[in-house]
Amino acid sequence: MPLPDPIPTTLIADGWQDYRLLDSGHGRRLEQLGRVRVIRPEPQAMWSPKLSEAEWDRADASFGPNEKSEEDAGNWRFRRELPETWPVSYRDLRFYGRFTPFRHLGFFPEQMTQWDWVADCVTKAGNAPRVLNLFGYTGVISLIAARAGAKVTHVDASKKAITYARENQELAGLGQAPIRWILDDARKFIAREARRGSHYEGIILDPPKFGRGPKGEIWKVFEHLPLLLSECRAVLSDKPLFVILTAYAARLSPFSLHALLEEHIGKGRIECGEIALREESGNRLVSTALHARWTP
Ligand SMILES: C[S@@+](CC[C@H](N)C(=O)[O-])C[C@H]1O[C@@H](n2cnc3c(N)ncnc32)[C@H](O)[C@@H]1O
Known part of the structure; x- marks a missing residue:
């Protein structure tokens, strides 16, 4: 069937x-x-x-x-x-x-739809799960996961983004929280983690359509996302909590994200769709991104 x-x-x-x-x-x-x-x-x-x-x-x-x-x-x-x-x-x-x-304004407000969900998963797991945040930008979700009790590895290719993320960490009063801030190319980092046999219970990915690693490594979502996801599978622990994928690339569809998670992460419960901001004046929805969430 x-x-x-x-x-x-x-x-x-x-x-x-x-x-x-x-x-x-x-x-x-x-x-x-x-x-x-x-x-x-x-x-x-x-x-x-x-x-x-x-x-x-x-x-x-x-x-x-x-x-x-x-x-x-x-x-x-x-x-x-x-x-x-x-x-x-x-x-x-x-x-x-x-x-x-x-x-941009230093954070993506529609991502609030992931923040409580991630905090909830981490709190319920209750055993300091390891969370990997790839393309993590200024780190709001890294802080939220760490505050809920996760050990976080945050990876971004931009020195400025990492500096801003550390400033956010100080402002949040989470200076002592277990967060590793890593300036690296997402593909290189995950390949290295797979070789080292590292594992994570939760993985968050918010890849841009096009980007560059710190040494000029090219990132193209349509070309590189499938392999990146199969490497995510390799570092997902045998007691996984979640994989969250968001995309701001036009021309992508939530069904593509769904099929990619199914192919590379495996069978599980997969939710997918759009992320939208609700406008106060007329209650209209302004769609900003796509998402897919995998849980075992
Ligand atoms: C769309 S933003 C992520 C937004 C973030 N998840 C949030 O909600 O605040 C994309 C991020 O990917 C980073 N990036 C681009 N190319 C990269 C690469 N090859 N490796 C790692 N990070 C990269 C950029 O520096 C940027 O911070």
């Missing part, structure tokens, strides 16, 4: 006091992050905004195309003087919001 077809589920990010998608429309989103209000491009929001222009005009900063150069991704424009970083809280975990190039 073939397995039933996967039914996509939507993970909805809402109800977070320090991050609110206030409104969206005309290709933009209006967001409140702690005390900072920003406007960023949002191609999915082809509809009309619900809030007044005056509300949008109250934004402290907006990201838009660079008028002087069509080449780069754009830049931030500020309406008032703002610090480069400011604290944001998720439940009682504090980390930094920050203005970065490429319109």
Whole structure:
């Protein structure tokens, strides 16, 4: 009997006091992050905004195309003087919001849909499970897993991202938590871990569409994800807790993530679908990424 077809589920990010998608429309989103209000491009929001222009005009900063150069991704424009970083809280975990190039703000708010889930898995396991976070960026999920009791290995190719992650660790008051911050290429690192016979109970992957390792190693999601996942299988312990895969690459489908996890990680319970932010003004869902979760 073939397995039933996967039914996509939507993970909805809402109800977070320090991050609110206030409104969206005309290709933009209006967001409140702690005390900072920003406007960023949002191609999915082809509809009309619900809030007044005056509300949008109250934004402290907006990201838009660079008028002087069509080449780069754009830049931030500020309406008032703002610090480069400011604290944001998720439940009682504090980390930094920050203005970065490429319109990002130091964390991906829709990832909150994974945070409680991971914390829950780690807490229930209760025996200091080992969690590997590949492409971990500024490390919010690494901090959440460590605080729940995991021993975390966080890997990213960007020195800046690791520096920001360590700053987040200090702000969160988790300076003594068992987290290894590793600056490396994800593929090289996992191949080395497989050779060493290392094992992890939980693996989190959030690969970009295209990236580079610290020595210029090329990462292309369509080319390299299958092999990376089969190496994840090799380092998954014989008492696994989870494998979480998210993707922001257009042209991918949740069904592809589902089939990849099934092929490379093995039979288990696999959930897949979209991740969306719920907008407050009109309750509309703004889809930002795809996810698939494997549990034994
Ligand atoms: C989409 S972000 C991850 C977001 C993060 N999971 C979060 O929710 O905060 C992608 C990350 O992959 C890293 N990266 C890109 N190429 C890489 C490579 N070859 N090896 C390891 N990390 C890489 C980037 O530096 C970036 O921090």
